[in-house]
Amino acid sequence: NAGVTQTPKFQVLKTGQSMTLQCAQDMNHNSMYWYRQDPGMGLRLIYYSASEGTTDKGEVPNGYNVSRLNKREFSLRLESAAPSQTSVYFCASSEVGGSGYTFGSGTRLTVV
């Protein structure tokens, strides 16, 4: 089925460890996004990529890096995880024109 695929679905890290969250979409969308969702705070944009080869910071980029590997894939890396990065991370993609996002099912990350 067409959509946005995120891996892994769950992850527990120790403080200071690094990891990469993977995201791939098969809808040929130009734009891709990483959000984090925390209770009572809605979704906050971490980074986005308006097209292949470009990335830009969102509201809360500190502690994260991204790579737009190709049109399909957009990864999010935590170089040195901190407990404040415990959250649910969502990847999304969209096409220009207002039809909204397609979201992945999320990665639940716990940093202890």
Place this chain on the structure above:
Amino acid sequence: GEDVEQSLFLSVREGDSSVINCTYTDSSSTYLYWYKQEPGAGLQLLTYIFSNMDMKQDQRLTVLLNKKDKHLSLRIADTQTGDSAIYFCAESVDNFNKFYFGSGTKLNVKP
């Protein structure tokens, strides 16, 4: 970032209508959206409205937009227990490069 505000909770009885409200601050918003999130899942687009429209109806869903007051509402007619979820309001700005979300309204439907 932009401010998109929603009340946190709404409780209704099955069969009643639900009205979820949202206010936003960016008058240059192009489209405004309603998303639904069920437990453990990602967000699913329910409906959206272009900023030059006042109303959009889609089966049991009615979206009302008051652009002067920057107020958006989602009305769900004949609310069912399967409508229990968190509903997010969102606006697109910067030529669709950024979307800003409210904190979500948790709708509880009692049988």
